[in-house]
Amino acid sequence: MIEILKIIHLLALMFGAAASFGNLYMLMAKGPADLPSPGFTGQLRFMFRLSALVAILTIWASGVLLLFIKYGWWINSFSFDAKIVFATIVLLIVLFLNLLAMRTPKGPGAPPSYVPVLHIIGAGSLVLAMAFAVVAFV
Ligand code: HEM
Incomplete structure (x- = not known):
């Protein structure tokens, strides 16, 4: 049971990281690759x-x-506390961006200017949550 849960935990982490870094790569994709393709984007x-x-x-x-x-109920260590703080930041950012997208009418156009900032904070928090998780469970 624990093995299955841990596999699910780490697989979800892989999918989340792919999405988070995918957003960063889209932010970085300038130049020839940045041709107008609003549908694809x-x-x-x-x-x-x-x-x-x-x-x-x-x-x-x-x-x-x-x-x-x-x-x-809890693991008393600084690393676990830090991991949960960063996991909470990721959760709040992802929830907020999904709610924002649901409330925004469909159509071409770039997202609000703070969205890229949230992607960067989200990816950084994910990396830190992962690092603190490793330290917490050594
Ligand atoms: C973005 C959020 C998270 C990331 C990146 C993350 C990452 C990880 C990683 C990499 C491990 C494996 C650590 C190791 O075995 O060395 C792990 C294990 C674990 N995580 Fe998370 N985690 C996240 C959120 C959470 C949350 C929210 C909880 C609980 C409230 C949690 C509870 C645990 C527990 C209990 C283990 C230990 C499993 C074991 O003993 O083998 N994690 N996590």
Whole structure:
């Protein structure tokens, strides 16, 4: 059971990382690759957004189950606290961006200027959550 949960936890982390870094690569893609293709870009944004949502919800569900089954209510270590702080930042950013997208009418056009900043903070937080997770469970 614990093995299955951990496989799910880490697989979701892989999918989440793909979405998070995909968004960063799209931010970096300037120059010849940046030809006008709003439909294609919109599809990619949609898939990354959805993958990130499913991934972070799965990471949280599997993580909470792993915690309760294996360790009880909490793990008293700085690294675990830090991991949960960064995991919470990722969750809030992904939820916010999905709600924003749902409320924004469909059509061409770039997202608001703070969205790239949130992608960068989200990717950084994901990397830090991963690093603190490793330290927490050494
Ligand atoms: C973005 C968020 C998260 C990331 C990147 C992440 C990453 C990881 C990684 C890489 C491991 C494996 C560590 C190792 O075995 O060395 C791990 C294990 C674990 N995670 Fe997470 N995690 C996240 C969120 C959460 C949350 C929200 C919880 C619980 C509330 C949680 C609970 C756990 C537990 C209990 C384990 C230990 C499993 C074991 O003992 O083998 N994780 N996590």
